[in-house]
Amino acid sequence: MKVDKTPLPGIGMRKDIVTSSGRRIGTVTQRDGETALIISRQDDPDACLVSIPLTADExxxxxxxxxxxxxxxxxxxxxxxxxxxxxxxxxxxxxxxxxxxxxxxxxxxxxxxxxxxxxxxxxxxxxxxxxxxxxxxxxxxxxxxxxxxxxxxxxxxxxx
Amino acid sequence: MSWERRRAWTPPPTSLAAAETGLEPDSALTLIELGAVFFCLGILGRLAGRIGLSPIPLYLLGGLFFGHGGLIELDGLDQFSEIASEIGVILLLLMLGLEYTAKELVTGLRQSWLAGVLDIVLNFTPGAVVALLLGWGPVGAMVMGGVTYISSSGIVAKVLTDLGRLGNRETPVVLSLLVFEDLAMAVYLPILTTVLAGASFVGGLQAVGISLVVVTVVLIIALRFGTVVSAVVDSKDREVFLLTVLGAALLVAGVAAAMQVSAAVGAFLLGIAISGATATTATRILEPLRDLFAAIFFVVFGLNTDPATIPPVLGFAVLLALITAITKIATGWWAARRHGVGRLGRARAGVALIARGEFSIVIAGLAVASGAVTGELAALATAYVLLTAVFGPVAARVVEPVMGWLQRTPRPQRLPAG
Missing domain, CATH: 3.30.70.1450 (Regulator of K+ conductance, C-terminal domain)
Incomplete structure (x- = not known):
């Protein structure tokens, strides 16, 4: 499975995969270690439907x-x-x-x-x-x- | 143009004596005024947070409200605020440098230089043209061009985070444009400093040469020996670390200023050279200091701008804000399209870039402090930054519905849930 790693200068790193149904799912990890789960929108694959902050445990x-x-x-x-x-x-x-x-x-x-x-x-x-x-x-x-x-x-x- | 009166900062001759004899009435007044200003800024900051706005425009407004031509004149603040606002600029640029690693800067430059050049052409020109129309000469044009060129990376990053757009496809495009702009500042500020000091064309060219060489050398040092630089300033002890980083920043800034390369750029380059975990810790430790001194900087800029000078230039400010909003949208649209982002994403990218903020004020502040430009420039820059810093984030919020309304096309059929 190919994971796309996109650097976000000054913020952190985005890592995502494209599912067989065409949705982008992945994480955005900020410099301070804060991680969020991202899921792309169906009608606009460039945008995110949600961006849910997760603790390390979660x-x-x-x-x-x-x-x-x-x-x-x-x-x-x-x-x-x-x-x-x-x-x-x-x-x-x-x-x-x-x-x-x-x-x-x-x-x-x-x-x-x-x-x-x-x-x-x-x-x-x-x-x-x-x-x-x-x-x-x-x-x-x-x-x-x-x-x-x-x-x-x-x-x-x-x-x- | 009352700000001109307090332009030259002279070292306070009484400060040592005051320290020996206890607080004099003068310093009591300073404390009261400083306390009152900070307290009001705190309230303004809270208000800004409540309505989801960057505090910068409110700090400027606060500065306008007090100070020369405002409601209350604050005369006890001169000594402290001059040097404090200079430290504010240095910390702003140091933190900006800390945000990026040298590697990010180099890749960012490689990926977005074409869009970056378009950004300069489209957004520097309107400010320069308006300055020429107002008869402020080539120096004024160079300053206003800088003011309208540079987006506020602080406001943009905050808006993208608040709106949950960090995971969007157009976001890396926006961020790498900001990286390009910030690097451009590293070349622009030294040139500006030289020009403001009244140097000739040759002197200007010399400054360009020196700053390009210095930036390149620092990038190479940061790429190769970033860990060494980091190791020098790093310390496990918070207090020691704070003093070392701050000391290094002020030293480098001072030396840079003495070499006519602009103090702020020296701090910016030091920030770039510090990398990795050291940079993260430095950011965390310096953030409160930066917030404090940068707030002073914005307030002092507002204080020194006579509110009465704003109405005559307000029309130009609105016009400039409108034109440069459109040119920023065009820049973002074009850059995002090159990366295969859809129409909605292109619009989001463009609108995200509208907000100007801290660095436009830094540029205007440098110009005004040098006395090489007219006081109206401060008024125009203030009004312009106020407009874009407020309008930009609002536009970023409403861009999607507006685009939907403009396109008036039915949304694509929903695919089966996947």
Whole structure:
């Protein structure tokens, strides 16, 4: 995918891609690190429909959501021939009891039979995280298991 | 033309004595007046923020309101305000230099030089012609040309940010035009300084040569050794950093002024040479100082302009504002079209450039302080900047509906959501 990088002298940098539907989506990063999500207007591709300021946390989470979407789709595709095996993504929310704890502390595999196959943080994938992996708010966990197991895993992550 | 009376600034002979003997009545008056002026500026700034306007025109109005020919005469401010407004100009230009890296300047120059030249031709000419028509001679023409040429990068950047247009396709075009204008200032100001000092044609050419060489050398130094320059002024300690940067700026500006290359340009070039994280920190630390001293500069300019001199030149100011609004729109339109931007984007690019501001006043201020031009020039420049600085941002807001109304074409059918 080609990312257009356009310097904005005195302000920062614009990075955007053109989607197959012809919309420009990207970010404007200012010198002081302030980042905004931009989406082009439909009737005027030169202009922006919105320019939404994002904090570092929000940008990382958004990146995870979009990146994980693809990862989950890929895993689901691979598990298609195995009935009963599901893939789901869970966000470690800000108030999660496991924010700052080890993945092993959740006892997820023992209690629900599910496995965390990947964790996404700030747009990067950590494949097969070990039990020592420290969970942080904003992380996105890609979990494989049965439907019931996944429901139970969701309860654990949100409530403990 | 009462401003002429306070033109020459002489060092205050009593300041040392005053420091030894405590506050004298004179300095009490200065404090009261200075405090009152800052307080009023604060209120004006708040008002400007409320209505989404750049505070510059309001500062000018505030200056007109007080001062010579205005409601209240402020005589206690002379000593402080003269040097403070000079520091204001230096800080304005230093911060402008800090905004750009040398690399951005060079690429900007390469990409937009054609549009930049068109910008000069279209927007310098109206001011120069009007000055000649008013009988202000070639020096006046050169000053007024500069006043009408340079857009306010401060106002433009604020308008683009406020209206959420930073991600637009025409925005890089607008910004690189501003870069070109600012670089042009680095050549123009030294020439102006020499001409205002009454130099001959040869002297002017010499100034052009010197400034071109200096600008080139600084760009090369900044490109190659920018990190070294940054390392010299950099410090982890805020206080040390502030003192080093400010000291370096005033030193360079002073030396530049002594070499007849214009103090402001020296500061601008120093700003360019400082790069990277150092530049970002310097910007953050110097911003409040710049705001303070630049505000003083605008107020002093307003103070020294007699409001009574404005009505006679108001007609010319309106005419100039109209003509140069059109020429700026033409410049932006043409530049944006070259980059494949659509009609609406071209209009946005052109209208964004209308606002003139801080640098037009810097140019007029230099000219007036030199005494080489008539006082009416200050009045015309003030009225002109007031008009464009207020009208420009408003025009930027309404350009889309106006264009829609002008085109009267149905909007393209909505594509399926994608």
């Amino acid at each position: 940008a990382a989470t958004l990146g995870n959501l979009l990146g994980a979407h693809q990862l989950v789709a890929q895993l689901t595709e691979e598990h298609r021939d195995l009935p009963g095996v599901n893939t789901r993504q869970f966000l470690v929310a800000g108030g999660s009891p496991f924010d700052g704890y080890r993945l092993g502390d959740t006892l997820m595999r023992t209690r629900t039979g599910t496995s965390v196959v990947a964790a996404m943080r700030e747009g990067k994938v950590e494949p097969s995280p070990s039990p020592d992996f420290i969970l942080l708010a904003g992380d996105l966990l890609i979990v494989v298991g049965t439907a019931e197991g996944l429901d139970a895993a969701a309860d654990i992550l949100s409530g403990g």
